[in-house]
Amino acid sequence: DAKTTQPNSMESNEEEPVHLPCNHSTISGTDYIHWYRQLPSQGPEYVIHGLTSNVNNRMASLAIAEDRKSSTLILHRATLRDAAVYYCILRDLQEYGNKLVFGAGTILRVKS
């Protein structure tokens, strides 16, 4: 599985945008970029995923670099409830042997 690199932690102010970076320099052409987050004492939850184009949903936006070697998860207006560990992972399009492996993630702290 291709690896991702994320900062250990980031801090944001409430109601301001947050840009969470992820580097994946060895990404293959069929790897999807996924983001999950884990709120305190809860199981991880899906946030967003994309392949090449930028993606938006009700939770966040995903900006993917043109060479796909990096991506950024954008929370448009951080709230205290967004404080969580954010995981960036790659998932190949192929069906088999796709293990869904997580790294250490980025701890996001939101200040009021």
Add this chain to the structure above:
Amino acid sequence: DAGITQSPRHKVTETGTPVTLRCHQTENHRYMYWYRQDPGHGLRLIHYSYGVKDTDKGEVSDGYSVSRSKTEDFLLTLESATSSQTSVYFCAIAPTGRGDTEAFFGQGTRLTVV
């Protein structure tokens, strides 16, 4: 919310006893995963299943076995629990193993081995 239920939610057991954790889904998803998470660490994959009776090892499979006799249930067994297996265990499901589908996680089982 995706229909995933983990049971039990909390368990305390003694070293050397067998323990089975259950993950039950109502989504008819093909893929199911078991993870453990220790304080200050991310999720580590123990085993996963890609269909009934089809399972494979993850990163930290030693000391664990799994079974999937029907689509909806994925069981994780610690044959002889040790204190190092004290952890929070999460189950996840996904409709396929393909990268264009998302996974859904259960709320976790907190296991303490004393």
